[in-house]
Amino acid sequence: MPVDNYLGVPLHRPKVAFFEFTACEGCQLQILNNEATLLDFLSLVEVVAFREAMTERSDDYEIAFVEGSITRADEAKRLKEIRKKAKVLVAMGSCACFGGVNQLKNRFNNNKWVKEQVYGKFPVESEEARPLEDVVTVDLNIYGCPIKKEEVEKIVTNLVLGKSVSHPKYPVCMECMANENICLYKMGEPCLGPVTRAGCDAWCPGSRFGCWGCRGPADAANVEQIISIMEEHKFSADTIIDRLECFGGFKKFAGELKKRTAKSKSKKKRAAK
Amino acid sequence: MKISCDIKVKHLSRVEGHGNIHIKIKGGRVTEAQWEVVETPRFFEAMLVGKKWDNAPWICGRICGICSIGHTLASIRAVENAFGIVPSEQTRKLRLLLKHMETLQSHVLHLYFLAAPDFLNTGSVFPLIKSHPDVVARAARIKLLANDACDIIGGRRMHPTTTVVGGFTMLPDRCKLESLKRRLEEAVTDLHRTAELFRSFPVPDFVRETEFVSLRGNGEYPFIGGDLVSTDGVRMKEHDYKKMTNEYTVARSTAKWARLSRESFAVGALARLNNNFAFLHPAARELSESFGLRPVNHNPFMNNIAQLVECVHVTLESIAMINEFLDNEWDEPRQAVKHKKGKGVSAVEVPRGILYHCYEFDSAGKIVRSDCVIPTGQNHANIQHDLTELAAQSASMGRKDAEIELLAEMLVRSYDPCISCSVH
Amino acid sequence: MIFRLINKRELRELFDVLAENRIIGPVQKGTSHDGKALYAFEPVFDFDDLKLDYTSTARPAKRYFLPSHETLCTFSVHENGWEKTVDFNIHEPHVFFGMHACDINALDKLDKVLLESNFPTPYYAAKRKNMFIIGVECTPQPSCFCRSMGTDSAFHGFDMFLTDLGDSYFVEVQSATAFNFLKNIRTREPKEKDHARYMKVVADKNSMFTTSVDTTDLAKILDMEFQSDVWKYWGDRCLSCGTCASVCPTCYCYGVEESVDIDLKGAKKKKHLYSCNLIDFAEVAGGHNFRPESHSRLKYRYYHKHRGFMEEFEESLCVGCGRCSEACLAKITVPEVIASVRSGVKPKGKKGRHGK
Amino acid sequence: MENKLPFVDVLKDIHGYQRKADLGSFEYSHKAEITNVYPLTSNEKLYQIQIVDPDMRRRFTFQPGQFVMLEVPGVGEAPFSISSSPIRHGDIELCIRNVGNLTNFLARVERGVQVGITGPFGTSFPLKEMMGQNIFLIAGGLGIAPLRSPILSVLENRSRYANVDIIYGARQPSELLFTYQYDMWRKFDISLDIIVEKPDAQWKGPVGLSTDILRKKLAEPDGSLSNNTYAIVCGPPVMFKFVCNMLTEAGIPMQKMFVSLERRMHCGRGKCCRCNVGSTYTCLKGPVFDYWSVMNLKEAI
Ligand SMILES: Cc1cc2nc3c(=O)[nH]c(=O)nc-3n(C[C@H](O)[C@H](O)[C@H](O)COP(=O)(O)OP(=O)(O)OC[C@H]3O[C@@H](n4cnc5c(N)ncnc54)[C@H](O)[C@@H]3O)c2cc1C
Ligand code: SF4
Ligand code: SF4
Numbered sequence A: 001m002p003v004d005n006y007l008g009v010p011l012h013r014p015k016v017a018f019f020e021f022t023a024c025e026g027c028q029l030q031i032l033n034n035e036a037t038l039l040d041f042l043s044l045v046e047v048v049a050f051r052e053a054m055t056e057r058s059d060d061y062e063i064a065f066v067e068g069s070i071t072r073a074d075e076a077k078r079l080k081e082i083r084k085k086a087k088v089l090v091a092m093g094s095c096a097c098f099g100g101v102n103q104l105k106n107r108f109n110n111n112k113w114v115k116e117q118v119y120g121k122f123p124v125e126s127e128e129a130r131p132l133e134d135v136v137t138v139d140l141n142i143y144g145c146p147i148k149k150e151e152v153e154k155i156v157t158n159l160v161l162g163k164s165v166s167h168p169k170y171p172v173c174m175e176c177m178a179n180e181n182i183c184l185y186k187m188g189e190p191c192l193g194p195v196t197r198a199g200c201d202a203w204c205p206g207s208r209f210g211c212w213g214c215r216g217p218a219d220a221a222n223v224e225q226i227i228s229i230m231e232e233h234k235f236s237a238d239t240i241i242d243r244l245e246c247f248g249g250f251k252k253f254a255g256e257l258k259k260r261t262a263k264s265k266s267k268k269k270r271a272a273k
Numbered sequence B: 001m002k003i004s005c006d007i008k009v010k011h012l013s014r015v016e017g018h019g020n021i022h023i024k025i026k027g028g029r030v031t032e033a034q035w036e037v038v039e040t041p042r043f044f045e046a047m048l049v050g051k052k053w054d055n056a057p058w059i060c061g062r063i064c065g066i067c068s069i070g071h072t073l074a075s076i077r078a079v080e081n082a083f084g085i086v087p088s089e090q091t092r093k094l095r096l097l098l099k100h101m102e103t104l105q106s107h108v109l110h111l112y113f114l115a116a117p118d119f120l121n122t123g124s125v126f127p128l129i130k131s132h133p134d135v136v137a138r139a140a141r142i143k144l145l146a147n148d149a150c151d152i153i154g155g156r157r158m159h160p161t162t163t164v165v166g167g168f169t170m171l172p173d174r175c176k177l178e179s180l181k182r183r184l185e186e187a188v189t190d191l192h193r194t195a196e197l198f199r200s201f202p203v204p205d206f207v208r209e210t211e212f213v214s215l216r217g218n219g220e221y222p223f224i225g226g227d228l229v230s231t232d233g234v235r236m237k238e239h240d241y242k243k244m245t246n247e248y249t250v251a252r253s254t255a256k257w258a259r260l261s262r263e264s265f266a267v268g269a270l271a272r273l274n275n276n277f278a279f280l281h282p283a284a285r286e287l288s289e290s291f292g293l294r295p296v297n298h299n300p301f302m303n304n305i306a307q308l309v310e311c312v313h314v315t316l317e318s319i320a321m322i323n324e325f326l327d328n329e330w331d332e333p334r335q336a337v338k339h340k341k342g343k344g345v346s347a348v349e350v351p352r353g354i355l356y357h358c359y360e361f362d363s364a365g366k367i368v369r370s371d372c373v374i375p376t377g378q379n380h381a382n383i384q385h386d387l388t389e390l391a392a393q394s395a396s397m398g399r400k401d402a403e404i405e406l407l408a409e410m411l412v413r414s415y416d417p418c419i420s421c422s423v424h
Numbered sequence C: 001m002i003f004r005l006i007n008k009r010e011l012r013e014l015f016d017v018l019a020e021n022r023i024i025g026p027v028q029k030g031t032s033h034d035g036k037a038l039y040a041f042e043p044v045f046d047f048d049d050l051k052l053d054y055t056s057t058a059r060p061a062k063r064y065f066l067p068s069h070e071t072l073c074t075f076s077v078h079e080n081g082w083e084k085t086v087d088f089n090i091h092e093p094h095v096f097f098g099m100h101a102c103d104i105n106a107l108d109k110l111d112k113v114l115l116e117s118n119f120p121t122p123y124y125a126a127k128r129k130n131m132f133i134i135g136v137e138c139t140p141q142p143s144c145f146c147r148s149m150g151t152d153s154a155f156h157g158f159d160m161f162l163t164d165l166g167d168s169y170f171v172e173v174q175s176a177t178a179f180n181f182l183k184n185i186r187t188r189e190p191k192e193k194d195h196a197r198y199m200k201v202v203a204d205k206n207s208m209f210t211t212s213v214d215t216t217d218l219a220k221i222l223d224m225e226f227q228s229d230v231w232k233y234w235g236d237r238c239l240s241c242g243t244c245a246s247v248c249p250t251c252y253c254y255g256v257e258e259s260v261d262i263d264l265k266g267a268k269k270k271k272h273l274y275s276c277n278l279i280d281f282a283e284v285a286g287g288h289n290f291r292p293e294s295h296s297r298l299k300y301r302y303y304h305k306h307r308g309f310m311e312e313f314e315e316s317l318c319v320g321c322g323r324c325s326e327a328c329l330a331k332i333t334v335p336e337v338i339a340s341v342r343s344g345v346k347p348k349g350k351k352g353r354h355g356k
Numbered sequence D: 001m002e003n004k005l006p007f008v009d010v011l012k013d014i015h016g017y018q019r020k021a022d023l024g025s026f027e028y029s030h031k032a033e034i035t036n037v038y039p040l041t042s043n044e045k046l047y048q049i050q051i052v053d054p055d056m057r058r059r060f061t062f063q064p065g066q067f068v069m070l071e072v073p074g075v076g077e078a079p080f081s082i083s084s085s086p087i088r089h090g091d092i093e094l095c096i097r098n099v100g101n102l103t104n105f106l107a108r109v110e111r112g113v114q115v116g117i118t119g120p121f122g123t124s125f126p127l128k129e130m131m132g133q134n135i136f137l138i139a140g141g142l143g144i145a146p147l148r149s150p151i152l153s154v155l156e157n158r159s160r161y162a163n164v165d166i167i168y169g170a171r172q173p174s175e176l177l178f179t180y181q182y183d184m185w186r187k188f189d190i191s192l193d194i195i196v197e198k199p200d201a202q203w204k205g206p207v208g209l210s211t212d213i214l215r216k217k218l219a220e221p222d223g224s225l226s227n228n229t230y231a232i233v234c235g236p237p238v239m240f241k242f243v244c245n246m247l248t249e250a251g252i253p254m255q256k257m258f259v260s261l262e263r264r265m266h267c268g269r270g271k272c273c274r275c276n277v278g279s280t281y282t283c284l285k286g287p288v289f290d291y292w293s294v295m296n297l298k299e300a301i
């Protein structure tokens, strides 16, 4: 018997559906990767569509968890239909929230070249990779590449209880320090932890692997400052840009840094002449 | 009786990614039997251009959520091959252990969550929670173990973090490895139960003469690197992978297709087993024979059984490897990396078959060109030809619509296709 | 206080005597990219792992008495009702083998607010009362300024304190427990010349400090310079990442979060150490933030440590351990901030936000 | 095992209601039942909450102006001013506006639900000192919630106070709280002025800000505020800043004006530092401060 109230407040078991667009489907898999708590998780909600795991599907849902970014007109159309049906639309994972690694191809500003690079003359339809919010209104973001299952569980539990859902506003360093990790800068590695939104429990720094900012900027992230800190630590502009542009959350800052670097390069060249 | 039917499966479920099946039979004649791949491409090969070498494994792991560890390792090895880095024996073993745990995780996911519902007449694993709680609990137990193992060794179960060019950022915790070993030993029993379960499922009787491509083991069942072979007698070196895959584009697919000696070939657990039966762990070989699975088996549905056999193989081999680790002193986890101009190819056996990554670097260590050939991509043509044959057989045998539809779906699923991965 | 002298080799004996208990001490946890040893307080099982000549640990031993995450209580929830279970999260005493004076002083300061004021907190008390502390004399590091804060030596808050005299340790014995433990090993009464050796070691140590902070009238100056532009300069550099508070042995601010278990049959109330530099530290319902700018939060941290605590307890809430200076990626250091607030002059040659 | 250190149990068992100096008082909460919920407006409800144990209920005493921490297990804990009269002991009323996580959950709770109450915490309005003097209460919006306790306390001892004036301002008539009690307050010889910013069709009273009324009152011939007047001001920061300035100009000494500050609080016990103003704990030294202290607190307004 699933519990039907919490302290006398009736619980609402929402009908949920999972959808994916341009993505690796890893975020959905993370949900199935919940082995230990999967059964409790499933009794919180009623899954009505989850193509990666089930054949039955229904269009009657309240919460749509959407993975992936939008790279084709048919995807945009389908997403809009989902938006119409869903009361709550959740962007799940970095691709859905920021474009994810998919948006790396946008940096060439040359879709034709991109297509030819992979398919030669063979015609393929594909546009710029866009986050969901460029197409529809998104009610809730679940950050991360991949998403952290503990976080999804917490969010869904809160939705069921009618509790508010909020993300940490502070950066990853807080969690990294709480876990007593050695700061990667001490070991000569770059890390975006000081500006990236926490919530992953410092997943990467915990394995002595610097953060790449998959969860996007924290509230009040001082990105300019971390850029100059990385420069002081002698990390090349390429290294800094690689991190900032990887998942799309820091796109704006990566763009600015690129422009700045290009300018100083051309200045140097001119000076050399 | 001459049958007619028109089957359209849009976005086949319980597979990774988006694919459609169309079968049209008119008066007992197959007019259409199509496997369509409609997944949106992501253009990884283009997005890597201009990126520094250290980005490659991190980004390429994202080609696929299910086999992200395989992609990461393939990518790392391609970079190492290009720079002339030879991993230490410790690194090589630890990578293999990590790989094994991914194989176990992925195969169990496919066997229980994606394939089994077809045999138990449900649309998903969810109703089984009520009807077959012990089965689901067992699946969850093995999967959890394998996933935890990936966390311990790779930093996390998906998009690993400790695996880098040159080795590992850090080594697993000794105590955790020990408890992992104990859990693996317990898992052997669970795998035997799994075998009993699958023994009770009727494997559709369908055979189509096929060429099977995989790595060729050199004394051990192959997973990372080695020569490329096919059951038709082709044998090649890793760097000649393009001659092994011969990729081409097809109108109804955003994934590229492949061919070798015939119009199509198959990769995956069955292919590996067909080419390397002798290298299987004896217990795994014995299990295989008990299912009547011996090389060269041409029934694609037997891929599920081959997966099961591999589960046993990787579990037993992992236990032995952990024992060896625990007995030895550990070295530095990581060696320094010096980039240089050049090209590197790597072939790795991921759960769904042989995977190739190839990068060309300039003197600054930036990628000039990259190429990834995904197992499911190599399987697409074979799926298509199997489907045509299955439709023809069904037409001549007078199978019912629903039966054909289920069989067709099961056929595609037995390849455990990873479609979004194939359209990376 | 009772003094003893023990031969260096005897220390291993003492360790073995204490080993029936859980021992926490400085061990090497890694190596920095420039080859320096990185130390941390970890459980020690082998005397050889204990590095009593450690420079300084990047983190204090705080997690053993003020863990960054702590469950305050759990609830079991049933129809319309619930039961609450409180656990102070400690079940055995810990031996702290090798704490520097600054860290011992930090504990004394925490005691003031967490034990001796209104509403003493049992979570801290339970751990604090179960600490057996062996102090050890340190070597001043470039970022240390404990001497300026009056915390370079400890007068209480430990059981015994070791000073390395080369071949032996000079031991200050403060608790009866320590005295009893020492009975297990060979010790001797120090002689006049040992006192002289001890005084020399201490004097040598005192000559090694390279960093200092002028704390004269600091509380008043902070009040007067509340509107100083210098704060903005530091605020622009600050990453608002909370690292300084995380590594500080005396920072104790926290947040509480409650969560319902996924099976909806239980709940937890968790405390996690926070930092006043984090953006939402002073945000209230409705979204109003009392300290929206990073400089106002940074200023608050200094204000609380060097003025508020002073007002309340006649001392500053900083022991000058220099950990925050070492950990801060933006290179915001207490000596520099205080000097600049004092003089009203921003430091030269360092970039703030936008390179200004 | 002779070298094993003895384990010190700081607290063998928690003995119910404790003094502030006892370790056992820290995480001790009274189990209390929500006995009634009255919707006051669309955003605020009045909760009657009774400590379950009758003995504890009797021993629970508080002063007007103090607050409790109300806890709903798993949902959250937050500070709320007690809105009822102190003579009712542990049978308290809280007026709560739904603004966030905990308060939105509370808005859905029905009577009979058990919650946890800790406290009372903080400082109070010095009603004893005010005896024999005039009291001027000025409330804006939800600020009436903490003022209701002193008002009720004054009503119960009406003869001990000289003139009592209340000015209460709200944005619109539908947001006025405790409307059902205004007549009673007036019957107790209290001058009550109510003003709204945005009137609706039925509204007959004055329109504007509470400062408008205050200005008028201060201009009245007998409106001069001599030494024997105390003021209690509660409302949004902008409002109390203006009001207190006007009152200061009218001659009320700063230390006879009291305000109640709102800050973020996670413990209510002077530990979490979240409520600090400058470096003063609002939960210990406040929430009720005299205006002189507020003026001397950095970053208070
Ligand atoms: C002394 C005092 C007396 C109060 N009296 C009343 C009253 O009588 N009636 C009334 O309706 N409200 C009163 N409040 C305000 C009340 O505490 C907040 O409305 C309440 O905390 C909101 O909690 P929430 O969980 O619903 O909101 P949340 O969802 O937690 O939060 C909304 C915002 O409030 C902040 N917040 C979180 N926890 C707290 C907290 N414990 N305290 C303050 N802010 C927090 C968050 O940063 C967030 O921005 C009083 C506050 C104080 C300090
Ligand atoms: S490793 Fe990264 S996240 Fe951790 S403290 Fe250092 S900068 Fe912050
Ligand atoms: S550490 Fe950074 S990159 Fe890693 S999961 Fe967290 S936010 Fe993402």
Ligand code: SF4
Binding pocket: C244, C247, C248, C249, C250, C251, C305, C317, C318, C319, C320, C321, C322, C323, C324, C325, C334
């Ligand atoms: S403020 Fe800095 S120097 Fe002072 S005690 Fe804390 S960490 Fe040490």
